[in-house]
Amino acid sequence: MTCEKCMDRYLSLDNGEALPRGIRAHVAGCNRCMTEIRGFEALREEMTSLPPESDRDLADEVMMNIRRLSPDRQTVSTGRWLAVGITLLLSVALVPLGRSYLWVRQTWGMSFDLPLFLVLGIVFVLYCTVFIAVHVDELSHRFKILDAFLK
Ligand SMILES: [Zn+2]
Numbered sequence: 001m002t003c004e005k006c007m008d009r010y011l012s013l014d015n016g017e018a019l020p021r022g023i024r025a026h027v028a029g030c031n032r033c034m035t036e037i038r039g040f041e042a043l044r045e046e047m048t049s050l051p052p053e054s055d056r057d058l059a060d061e062v063m064m065n066i067r068r069l070s071p072d073r074q075t076v077s078t079g080r081w082l083a084v085g086i087t088l089l090l091s092v093a094l095v096p097l098g099r100s101y102l103w104v105r106q107t108w109g110m111s112f113d114l115p116l117f118l119v120l121g122i123v124f125v126l127y128c129t130v131f132i133a134v135h136v137d138e139l140s141h142r143f144k145i146l147d148a149f150l151k
Helices: 003-011 021-029 031-048 052-069 078-097 099-134 136-150
Strands: none
Touching: 003 021, 003 031, 021 031, 078 099, 099 136
């Protein structure tokens, strides 16, 4: 057995599983693998001897750091939202002018138009729905301003 194969087999063992005969035979004649395996065994024993409380403290510390580093709420500027909306709308409007659309139309005829524009319309309506849901506070504020203007 080669050293590489020996270490592969060793690393595929479950924690605390007894060494198979092949690995024991190789390790008996190979100092390098014996040293490496002893190092792993010492490390495993050290890790299992750690008190369980230390794991929880580490997890709490990691979670505190994650909360501290990541903002509570990610926001996308209204300008970017509008840029995406305009791009989407232009894409829908420009589809009939595209070369691939003409090819599709020549190949399948006009029966392709209705499903295509239904899908594009649904995508645009979904975008508008998400836009309104995300900006509901801003929009209601603007409409109140408009209401005050109309009175
Ligand atoms: Zn070896």
